[in-house]
Amino acid sequence: MDLEAYFLKTLQASGITWGLGDDGVLLPPFKRAVIALDIFAQNVHFKPEWLGFERIGYKAMVVNISDMIAMNATPTHALLGVSLDRHMDKSAIRALVAGFKRACEEFKIRIVGGDTTVGDRLHLSITMLGRARKLLERKGARLGDLIAHTGTLGQSYKALQTLLRGGKVSPKNKFITPYLKHARFITGARQFLHAGLDISDGLLSECNRLSAINRLAFKLHKPRTRAYKSGEEYEMLFCFAPKDYLAMSRRARAHRVRLSVVGRVCRGRSRYRALVWHTA
C-alpha cells in the first residue's frame, strides 16, 4: 500500500483542506502571501555521509525556495522545524546552520521562527513564506500547448545510483549542490506561461501531476528518456502556446537558461511509469 497516497486521499476526503493542488498556496486573507512546507529527512531524502551537514542545511532550504520560484513568488521568510540527531556534535550543528545561512544570504531570506527537538534522526521541515507577483500554478494548461523544461535533467538520478552503490559523486553534481538559476527567467516569461511546477520527483511524475490536475494529456516526444525519471532536479517544467515559442526562446537566451521543448498538451490523460523518488 502507498501510505503517502492513502494519507492524502483520506485527508482530502475529510473536507478540512483547501487548495492542496500546488506546492504552495496563496492565502486570501493575507495579501499576496504564498506559503509552502517541505520535509527534508535523513534516510528518506539523504544520508548525512552523502552530503555533509552544511550541504544538508543548504539543500533543505533550496528544496523550499524552489517551490516558491516555481510559483513565481519571491521567498522572504522561513520557519525551521528541526529534529536533531542526538549523535550530532557541535561542529555538525555549526555546519548545518552555516548551510541555512548560505541559502538565506543567497536568496535574502530571514528565519523568523520554528521549533527544535532532539531525536534519533535529523529531520528538517521548513515552511517558506513568499510574496507573489503574478502567481504561476499547476492548473491552467491549454490544449495544444508546448511542454518545456529548463536546464538539463538526469544528473541527480546518476548521482543517486552511484551513491547507493557506495561510489563517490563530485560536489559539483546537482544532487549534492543544487542550484536555482531560473528565478528571473520565470518572472520574465510569466506572461506566456499557462501552468508550471518544479521537477522534484522527476519529469514523468510531474507530467502525471499536471495531467491529473489539468485533465489533459502531457504527451512527451521521447517518454522513455532515462533523465525523465530523475528527481530532485529543481528545474522548471511548464507549458505555453506555440505562438509564443520565439518570445520564450529569446527570454531564455537573455537569462542564460537552457530551454527544451519536450512534448505537447493533448486531449486525454497521461500516466507514465515514474519512479518513486524517495529512495535514500
Place this chain on the structure above:
Amino acid sequence: MDLEAYFLKTLQASGITWGLGDDGVLLPPFKRAVIALDIFAQNVHFKPEWLGFERIGYKAMVVNISDMIAMNATPTHALLGVSLDRHMDKSAIRALVAGFKRACEEFKIRIVGGDTTVGDRLHLSITMLGRARKLLERKGARLGDLIAHTGTLGQSYKALQTLLRGGKVSPKNKFITPYLKHARFITGARQFLHAGLDISDGLLSECNRLSAINRLAFKLHKPRTRAYKSGEEYEMLFCFAPKDYLAMSRRARAHRVRLSVVGRVCRGRSRYRALVWHTA
C-alpha cells in the same frame, strides 16, 4: 551538551534570524498574519500506545493552536508536515486524519498545504497561521506586575509519570485530551495583559523564559510547587498591573476561567530548576 540550546545559539549568532523570542511571529509584510511552527514527534512527545492516532492528530494541532491563542491571534490555516511510520495501517491513518479534523472543526481551521513522507517514526510538524487582533507577546512585563496563570496545573506531569511506569491514564486527563478554554478570556482581558505565553514546558520553565526576555525576576510565592514542573499544560501564564486585579477576576469569572495569582515581577533574574519536558 544540550543540543537544542546549542543549535538555537548558533542559529541566532548566524545573523539570519529575526524575532525568534515568541512562539509565533507577526510578519510585517503580510498584514496581521501571525505564524508559528511546532513539532509533535513519536518518542519525543508521545508514544502511539499512550494516545492512539486520533488523539495524536488532535493534540498535534492543539499544541499549535495554543501558540496562536497565547498570542491573542485567531488560528485560520495550517500546513501539515507529516512523516508517517511505514508500519501504520489504513485505520491508523484514518484515525490520524480524524484527529486533525476534530481540531480543524473545533477551531475553524483549514489545512492548506504541507508535505508527506514515509519513514520509521511518526513525526508531525505543523505550521499554523493566524490573524492577530492586538498581539500579546512575551516581552512587555513591568516591575510590580502580578504573575498569574489560568486553569489548574499538574495533571500532565502526573499522567506522564504514570505512563512512564507503564500505568494507565484516564482519557479525560489533559495530557491525553488537551483543552483550550481560555481563548475568549485572553481576548477579553488583553487590554490588561503586559506579557504572556502558554505553559508548554512547565510554569518554572516559562518563568525563566519571561525573565530572560524581560530582564526582570518572575518571583513565585511557592516556587517548589510540584505542579509548576508540569509541561504540556497549555494554560496561559501572563502578568498585569495589581490595579487591574479586580477587572481581571471579573473577566475570568465571566469566561468561566480559573485565575491564580502565583507571584510578582521584581528586579533581578529568575533561574528556576525546571524539568526538560521532552521525556517520552
